[in-house]
Amino acid sequence: MSLALVLEQLLNGVQFGLMLFLMSAGLTLVFGVMGLINLAHGSLYMIGAFLCAAIAAATGNFFIGLMAGIAAAAAAGALIEILVIRRLYARDHLDQVLATFALILILSEGVRMIFGPFPLYLTVPSVLRGTVNLGIVDYSLYRLALIGFGIAVALGLWALIAKTRLGIRIRAGESDREMIAALGVNIRVLYTVVFALGAALAGLAGALVGAIQSVQVGMGEPVLILAFVVIVIGGIGSIKGAMVGALLVGVIDTMGRFLLPRLFATIFDASAAAGTGAALASMLIYLLMALVLIFRPKGLFPAHG
Amino acid sequence: MDNARKEWLLNTAIALALFAVPLWALLADEPFIITTATRIAILAIAAVGLNIALGLGGMVSFGHALYLGIGGYVAGIAAHHAFSGTTVLGLPGTNQMLPIWAIAMILSGTIAGIVGALSIRTSGIFFIMITLAFAQMGFFFTLSWPAYGGEDGLPIFVRNQFPGLNTARPWEFFLLSYGVLLAALAIFAMLRAARFGAALMAIRQNPDRAAAVGISPFGIKLVAFILSGMITGLAGAMMADLTRFVSPAMMAWTMSGELIVIIILGGVGRLFGPVAGAAILVCFEVLFGGLTEHWKLWLGLVLLAVVLFARGGLIGLLAGRAQHG
Amino acid sequence: MAETVLELRGLSKAFGALKATDNVSLTLKKGEIHALIGPNGAGKSTLMRLVSGKLTPDAGEVWLGGAEITGLSVARRARAGLGRSFQVSSLIPDYSALRNVMLALQARQGHSYRFLMPVMRDRALRESARAILERVGLGPRASVEAAVLSHGERRLLEIAVALALAPRCFLLDEPMAGLGSEGTARLVSFLRELKQEAPILLIEHDMDAVFQLADRISVLVYGRIIASGSTAEIRADPQVRAVYLGEETTA
Ligand SMILES: Nc1ncnc2c1ncn2[C@@H]1O[C@H](COP(=O)(O)OP(=O)(O)O)[C@@H](O)[C@H]1O
Numbered sequence: 001m002s003l004a005l006v007l008e009q010l011l012n013g014v015q016f017g018l019m020l021f022l023m024s025a026g027l028t029l030v031f032g033v034m035g036l037i038n039l040a041h042g043s044l045y046m047i048g049a050f051l052c053a054a055i056a057a058a059t060g061n062f063f064i065g066l067m068a069g070i071a072a073a074a075a076a077g078a079l080i081e082i083l084v085i086r087r088l089y090a091r092d093h094l095d096q097v098l099a100t101f102a103l104i105l106i107l108s109e110g111v112r113m114i115f116g117p118f119p120l121y122l123t124v125p126s127v128l129r130g131t132v133n134l135g136i137v138d139y140s141l142y143r144l145a146l147i148g149f150g151i152a153v154a155l156g157l158w159a160l161i162a163k164t165r166l167g168i169r170i171r172a173g174e175s176d177r178e179m180i181a182a183l184g185v186n187i188r189v190l191y192t193v194v195f196a197l198g199a200a201l202a203g204l205a206g207a208l209v210g211a212i213q214s215v216q217v218g219m220g221e222p223v224l225i226l227a228f229v230v231i232v233i234g235g236i237g238s239i240k241g242a243m244v245g246a247l248l249v250g251v252i253d254t255m256g257r258f259l260l261p262r263l264f265a266t267i268f269d270a271s272a273a274a275g276t277g278a279a280l281a282s283m284l285i286y287l288l289m290a291l292v293l294i295f296r297p298k299g300l301f302p303a304h305g
Numbered sequence: 306m307d308n309a310r311k312e313w314l315l316n317t318a319i320a321l322a323l324f325a326v327p328l329w330a331l332l333a334d335e336p337f338i339i340t341t342a343t344r345i346a347i348l349a350i351a352a353v354g355l356n357i358a359l360g361l362g363g364m365v366s367f368g369h370a371l372y373l374g375i376g377g378y379v380a381g382i383a384a385h386h387a388f389s390g391t392t393v394l395g396l397p398g399t400n401q402m403l404p405i406w407a408i409a410m411i412l413s414g415t416i417a418g419i420v421g422a423l424s425i426r427t428s429g430i431f432f433i434m435i436t437l438a439f440a441q442m443g444f445f446f447t448l449s450w451p452a453y454g455g456e457d458g459l460p461i462f463v464r465n466q467f468p469g470l471n472t473a474r475p476w477e478f479f480l481l482s483y484g485v486l487l488a489a490l491a492i493f494a495m496l497r498a499a500r501f502g503a504a505l506m507a508i509r510q511n512p513d514r515a516a517a518v519g520i521s522p523f524g525i526k527l528v529a530f531i532l533s534g535m536i537t538g539l540a541g542a543m544m545a546d547l548t549r550f551v552s553p554a555m556m557a558w559t560m561s562g563e564l565i566v567i568i569i570l571g572g573v574g575r576l577f578g579p580v581a582g583a584a585i586l587v588c589f590e591v592l593f594g595g596l597t598e599h600w601k602l603w604l605g606l607v608l609l610a611v612v613l614f615a616r617g618g619l620i621g622l623l624a625g626r627a628q629h630g
Numbered sequence: 631m632a633e634t635v636l637e638l639r640g641l642s643k644a645f646g647a648l649k650a651t652d653n654v655s656l657t658l659k660k661g662e663i664h665a666l667i668g669p670n671g672a673g674k675s676t677l678m679r680l681v682s683g684k685l686t687p688d689a690g691e692v693w694l695g696g697a698e699i700t701g702l703s704v705a706r707r708a709r710a711g712l713g714r715s716f717q718v719s720s721l722i723p724d725y726s727a728l729r730n731v732m733l734a735l736q737a738r739q740g741h742s743y744r745f746l747m748p749v750m751r752d753r754a755l756r757e758s759a760r761a762i763l764e765r766v767g768l769g770p771r772a773s774v775e776a777a778v779l780s781h782g783e784r785r786l787l788e789i790a791v792a793l794a795l796a797p798r799c800f801l802l803d804e805p806m807a808g809l810g811s812e813g814t815a816r817l818v819s820f821l822r823e824l825k826q827e828a829p830i831l832l833i834e835h836d837m838d839a840v841f842q843l844a845d846r847i848s849v850l851v852y853g854r855i856i857a858s859g860s861t862a863e864i865r866a867d868p869q870v871r872a873v874y875l876g877e878e879t880t881a
């Protein structure tokens with residue numbers, strides 16, 4: 001096990017973490033501001049990936065596809081918010097879980113109807129193909145670009161929330177809903193905008209990841225569950241928590257899957273041991289989440305006191 | 306006619322229909338319909354279990370597939386060892402349902418006790434997510450644990466046995482499942498009417514008031530959660546015998562979601578809610594699944610409509626609000 | 631001198647920089663009504679929550695019948711003999727008035743881990759609950775759901791639930807709030823009898839009622855007890871007059 005391999009896995013973990021952050025940011029904002037559990041967030045990720053793949057194939061340009069993916073996810077988000085989600089803010093969590101579960105069924109089947117049952121393929125744009133030399137390891141240029149891009153979007157989001165008027169309203173909405181209504185902010189529009197923003201980020205993540213995995217119906221759900229793990233670990237409603245949680249989950253999951261089977265195999269010296277290691281590795285982040293919830297029931301960075 | 310009486314009539318009608326349709330299928334030699342009715346009965350048992358935690362106790366467990374899977378794997382592993390004549394943890398396998406059921410219930414009850422003890426103090430989204438996390442652990446564990454088939458699952462070559470019945474015959478296995486369903490419903494009704502149920506439903510509605518009269522919410526909720534997990538675990542063992550196959554899919558989060566969906570479609574906290582809900586879900590799949598490959602789209606729309614506009618589910622729609630006296 | 635039933639020793643509780651309860655000590659003796667008055671936000675409800683166990687104090691102790699209960703949960707304290715009514719009615723909304731009282735009776739009689747016999751078939755439990763409802767005048771409304779009862783009826787049901795606990799002392803947080811003059815008058819005479827069963831720590835805004843009922847009064851301002859004594863003493867206390875009537879204190 002060379003250092004180069006470890007470094008490569010670590011970078012993969014960070015890259016995975018940053019993509020998870022893009023997913024989690026919207027989820028945590030929507031919960032923080034509107035108090036809504038949105039299981040359909042993974043469907044927006046899927047929509048972003050599908051549109052990106054279809055438009056990139058049609059135009060031959062990945063970046064046009066990417067724009068289309070983001071726009072489609074944002075538009076779908078706004079539409080869903082106006083048609084359905086809006087009616088759920090005042091409902092209890094059970095209703096929210098069920099209604100958004102229903103949305104998953106509808107959106108997944110909808111995408112299957114439009115794009116057919118087979119996976120689409122999205123290839124890495126030619127300018128980002130190949131590897132770069134990082135001293136001891138040759139690393140995928142595209143993945144490196146994802147890391148850079150993820151950091152840039154995170155900074156942009158931070159600036160948006162910390163510095164802009166929209167950000168102030170979002171933060172006000174998190175602490176006191178009646179207050180911002182009293183200030184004359186149009187809550188309905190604000191909620192739609194926040195939801196569409198989260199959807200755009202999810203669509204962006206889906207499109208970016210689509211180029212290194214296959215684009216298929218159901219691709220959003222595993223990521224959705226991980227994003228929930230992230231925001232619960234980080235503290236629901238906290239963007240900072242989402243960032244820390246995403247990196248933790250990304251790195252621990254990737255490194256766990258890489259290291260644990262090897263570790264078990266060397267200690268217990270049997271092929272079954274590697275299987276045990278793999279089984280444990282896949283449970284690791286859920287274990288982490290359970291531990292965080294037991295010892296810090298509101299997550300690492302609780303958003304409300 | 307008051308609501309309680311309407312509900313009683315409706316329940317009787319549902320119970321009779323669930324018996325009469327497969328009986329007709331037996332006479333008409335339609336084994337698929339008998340198997341479908343058996344599936345409804347077993348899913349309903351699983352949902353009756355969840356209904357104790359969710360309907361009576363207000364605990365939105367998003368991880369009840371865990372107990373279904375535990376029960377399923379107990380049946381699968383026991384049959385696997387009985388078939389190959391090997392032992393597990395020093396015990397021989399068995400192809401008898403009664404000991405399998407007992408172990409399935411003890412094991413799922415124990416795990417539910419651990420999960421409950423760690424999660425009941427949280428509430429809202431945290432409770433939902435922590436129960437989901439534990440179920441995901443089970444899912445990924447079975448997925449990557451190679452000894453019992455891992456991803457591929459574990460077949461049960463011959464359906465396990467029940468004294469006095471030939472379980473390989475669809476009708477006899479249906480009768481068994483129907484009997485267990487009635488027993489599970491009787492237990493649910495008994496719990497709900499007893500002091501335990503009075504305390505549990507009070508805690509759901511107003512935990513502060515319950516504590517102020519001297520009822521500690523934690524213990525009552527924990528016991529409810531354990532009972533709930535046990536019944537769902539039993540259903541898991543039966544489900545494995547129905548499909549003669551267990552796989553990690555039994556523990557998938559979508560399965561947990563499906564159990565909640567069943568309860569909502571039927572009516573939360575209602576005695577026959579799980580039965581009505583399971584019947585709606587399975588019939589929907591069988592009927593629409595034959596007509597269009599996109600039946601899940603329609604299921605999604607129906608579910609959405611129920612959540613948004615018909616909160617009481619089918620029982621609520623036909624029998625009005627629940628009455629507690 | 632009558633025996634002390636409930637005793638608070640040096641209770642303090644801060645919410646951030648706000649001292650909601652500041653070193654409060656008081657006693658409740660057998661047969662008496664001890665009223666706690668003070669302006670809005672003085673910390674009366676907070677003190678009630680410290681006694682009932684909903685909040686844990688930063689410092690101080692709560693003693694009930696000679697045993698310390700400070701470390702106990704709300705439910706354990708209730709079983710130890712605290713009968714509490716809430717300032718904002720807090721009942722089981724889907725349960726009828728009768729079932730609300732039955733729940734309290736069931737909790738008082740023992741644990742709730744009984745799985746077999748239906749509660750509603752428990753004649754003894756029903757009859758006792760009905761008798762308690764009759765006592766507070768809610769007999770005719772026994773089968774009405776709590777959520778459907780009028781505001782005044784819910785206040786009475788709060789009292790009935792506390793009664794059902796047959797507690798060692800009552801903690802009543804503004805029981806007269808919103809009752810109207812007739813309702814208040816009825817409740818005043820009811821509480822006057824009730825104190826013979828168990829002493830009452832009473833928070834009340836209605837000063838007429840307080841001065842009619844209380845054997846002793848403590849005045850809470852900014853979380854601290856500024857005066858404590860008989861009704862006559864409190865009436866005459868210059869500090870109290872300053873707080874309530876805005877009179878200048880004469881040094
Ligand atoms: N949970 C809490 N967190 C923060 N401040 C609180 C809390 N509960 C009460 N307070 C504050 O403590 C003070 C006393 O409140 P309260 O006990 O309700 O007064 P009262 O019942 O005398 O009107 C008030 O200033 C109130 O805002």
Ligand SMILES: [Mg+2]
Nearest residue numbers: 674675676717
């Ligand atoms: Mg108050």
